[in-house]
Amino acid sequence: MDGSGTGDLTIAERIRDDLHRFTPTERKAAHVLLANYPVAGLETTAEFAKRADVSAPTVLRFVSRLGFQSYPDFQRALREELDKQGQSPLAKKAYGSGEAGIGGPLAAFRDGLVDNIRETFRHVPAAEFDAVVTLLADRRRPVHLIGGRFTDVLAAHMTAHLRVVRPGVGHISGQPGNWRDQAVDYGRSDVVVMFDIRRYQDDLARLAGVAAGRGATVVLMTDQWLSPIARHARHVLSARVAVPSRWDSLTAMLALSEAVLAAVTERIWPDAEQRIQAIDGLRSK
Amino acid sequence: MDGSGTGDLTIAERIRDDLHRFTPTERKAAHVLLANYPVAGLETTAEFAKRADVSAPTVLRFVSRLGFQSYPDFQRALREELDKQGQSPLAKKAYGSGEAGIGGPLAAFRDGLVDNIRETFRHVPAAEFDAVVTLLADRRRPVHLIGGRFTDVLAAHMTAHLRVVRPGVGHISGQPGNWRDQAVDYGRSDVVVMFDIRRYQDDLARLAGVAAGRGATVVLMTDQWLSPIARHARHVLSARVAVPSRWDSLTAMLALSEAVLAAVTERIWPDAEQRIQAIDGLRSK
DNA sequence: GAAAATCTGTAACCCTCGTTACAGGAATTG
DNA sequence: CAATTCCTGTAACGAGGGTTACAGATTTTC
Structure with a gap:
């Protein structure tokens, strides 16, 4: 359904894993994105490129190599991540670490409730x-x-x-x-x-x-x-x-x-x- | 320096303060943005509008009334906020939760609820x-x-x-x-x-x-x-x-x-x- | 050291998105 | 109840940004 369809790793994590696959300038863009995650990726290609001191096409090749069909696709994915994370700023449980979480399903449920109250x-x-x-x-x-x-x-x-x-x-x-x-x-x-x-x-x-x-x-x-x-x-x-x-x-x-x-x-x-x-x-x- | 030039309140706070100034549909957009902050504002006008079930021009009038010259200006401001907040992942005070917003008794009440759930x-x-x-x-x-x-x-x-x-x-x-x-x-x-x-x-x-x-x-x-x-x-x-x-x-x-x-x-x-x-x-x- | 392959920026294209004029409609006021 | 004001969506416009072809530059390899 999503543009990438590559597992459920964070885009940042995927970048770190694939860092060696990029060309030098692409890697430059990657590092800039990681250092200003995810804001840099939400800017226009021109702004992102300027920030990384590369050209706009390089930025496009970079996101393309990440597996995204287009730059808007890439931004959409970033926003989705931000949204999930934003709903529970402290709860990264859904990501990286084991989904079972510490303390089992009851603890996860409790954390969800607490996050909901906080956000509300x-x-x-x-x-x-x-x-x-x-x-x-x-x-x-x-x-x-x-x-x-x-x-x-x-x-x-x-x-x-x-x-x-x-x-x-x-x-x-x-x-x-x-x-x-x-x-x-x-x-x-x-x-x-x-x-x-x-x-x-x-x-x-x-x-x-x-x-x-x-x-x-x-x-x-x-x-x-x-x-x-x-x-x-x-x-x-x-x-x-x-x-x-x-x-x-x-x-x-x-x-x-x-x-x-x-x-x-x-x-x-x-x-x-x-x-x-x-x-x-x-x-x- | 920034596009808006209106103090150093977060955009979310400004929206809350100005909520009464908006027209009904604009307020709808405002609520959707607050409820999905700041992701909704980083989408295109069309996506934002669809999410709030209003028309794109209404979204534009909304951001215009907020004091932004253009929609890109508005998004730039959101990204800047996100950037500042992102630099210190635990500094959530930037948004309403801290003493800047409603704080006071409401925050105390909320903390009481959260403690109760945790203890329970x-x-x-x-x-x-x-x-x-x-x-x-x-x-x-x-x-x-x-x-x-x-x-x-x-x-x-x-x-x-x-x-x-x-x-x-x-x-x-x-x-x-x-x-x-x-x-x-x-x-x-x-x-x-x-x-x-x-x-x-x-x-x-x-x-x-x-x-x-x-x-x-x-x-x-x-x-x-x-x-x-x-x-x-x-x-x-x-x-x-x-x-x-x-x-x-x-x-x-x-x-x-x-x-x-x-x-x-x-x-x-x-x-x-x-x-x-x-x-x-x-x-x- | 030369040739090939790869990388990277420039420039032009085209499309999407932000923008705006306008008209229909709702709400308000006299 | 009529007139006016304000609100809101539709539709067309224009600009800016994403995209791509191409050529120069760099690195690699024999």
């Missing part, structure tokens, strides 16, 4: 996060929550917690056909929080369209590839979901949800505290 | 984990799941996933009074998975007592201080729940649940795969 929080736009917190902390705004087939538990989780600290919180449940019956009542003050990860559900997207059309503020919690609901959403928070498993992981998304809940609760604490005491009072009776 | 997995007894996986992978054993006030969403989560890969999975719902009506039917082959964290619910404990009395195998997912249900449980898996927040965190417990689910799914994959295909077949009709 790293990419959270502060303004977006604050805006969402402000919205949810506004007790005058009715809040409605819903999620997809597997993510609805996150909606339920947030619903349960929000209900404790503020009034006017509802979980949209029942048949998809009935969702819109509720949505037609939404207005400018309503907030709709939706959870949707890949294998996105179009019935959710339709609901989002209706809600947004009514003037409601849609908040979307999704994965890094963004649900189509993003089109209708005023605010988007995305979390990493990929792990070494047959399933996608909701851990990072729950982590983000809990962070939002913690911030909301902190924001309205005096009110929330009173409310909690009142609830506990009822409960004990 | 560290203390998981391998034998116990395997035993639980074996139990849940046995399709001849009916499985019933339930949780407490806030943890029931985890029971629902596990139910939803188990149901996909095997038959005989049920979520115990309804009034606490009715729980025991179901429990009287349990026998030696039944497995009851219960989630319970502090502020333990005694109605759950009573249910556990009944189920265990009938010979059912009780599996308990709880916090590090152990729910009283542990008394009746054959197997116990515990997770850390304490974080800098008014709430306890379920993130580590979800992480553990997902690890169990991943292992169960892997264990019975041939069967599960067939089952999934059958389900998808029904779904598409």
Whole structure:
């Protein structure tokens, strides 16, 4: 499928292995690339050539000898590498060393989760996060929550917690056909929080369209590839979901949800505290 | 010196700050870039646009609004950033994760979550984990799941996933009074998975007592201080729940649940795969 | 030391990608 | 409800970059 198709070694590793096969000037290019990996390879042929003090064709012959059909192909491969590595800056486990990893599959799974949380929080736009917190902390705004087939538990989780600290919180449940019956009542003050990860559900997207059309503020919690609901959403928070498993992981998304809940609760604490005491009072009776 | 000339913030930070200035589709592009930083920006405008599901001109308007003269200029800036960061592989502060970004309480919260996951997995007894996986992978054993006030969403989560890969999975719902009506039917082959964290619910404990009395195998997912249900449980898996927040965190417990689910799914994959295909077949009709 | 083979840069070609004008459409405002 | 503004995709344009042929330079080999 990929241009090279040569095992799963890093391009850098392949260069080191094949270093003796290159001509002198090609080797020059190779060393420059290794010394500025992978940035040099992401530049244009002209820039790369100038950096290595060789000609552009030499650069092309170099990547060609590496087994790539074209220079764009080569760059694509570099970006893919960067992407994998970028998702888990510290976890090189997938590469070089044994894929089993130290500590077996459980440890690998754990590392995946930790990386996901790290990456998720790293990419959270502060303004977006604050805006969402402000919205949810506004007790005058009715809040409605819903999620997809597997993510609805996150909606339920947030619903349960929000209900404790503020009034006017509802979980949209029942048949998809009935969702819109509720949505037609939404207005400018309503907030709709939706959870949707890949294998996105179009019935959710339709609901989002209706809600947004009514003037409601849609908040979307999704994965890094963004649900189509993003089109209708005023605010988007995305979390990493990929792990070494047959399933996608909701851990990072729950982590983000809990962070939002913690911030909301902190924001309205005096009110929330009173409310909690009142609830506990009822409960004990 | 640089193409943009706007301070020394990273591009990611500038995007986060200016997020409100963008038009809806531009914001979509922004989110895609942040979620796949910086790789998405190193692709061609067409690829980037496709990834974000917007048109190429929108991508250009996006980078233009960021203050770059041209798309190549923008890419050059990204590469420079990547270069600086690459020189010190461990210096990830360059991006949002450090104190430069949101930092503060959010970072502390995130660290708490990560620590919880690490500690949780560290203390998981391998034998116990395997035993639980074996139990849940046995399709001849009916499985019933339930949780407490806030943890029931985890029971629902596990139910939803188990149901996909095997038959005989049920979520115990309804009034606490009715729980025991179901429990009287349990026998030696039944497995009851219960989630319970502090502020333990005694109605759950009573249910556990009944189920265990009938010979059912009780599996308990709880916090590090152990729910009283542990008394009746054959197997116990515990997770850390304490974080800098008014709430306890379920993130580590979800992480553990997902690890169990991943292992169960892997264990019975041939069967599960067939089952999934059958389900998808029904779904598409 | 001469001839062959290999290497490497120059220059021209062509194609892709970045760019921009424009029109349809959505949202907003009076 | 009409008018206006803003937004967004389509389509055509033009430049820059990837590519290639070729010739000079260098090394190798007999």
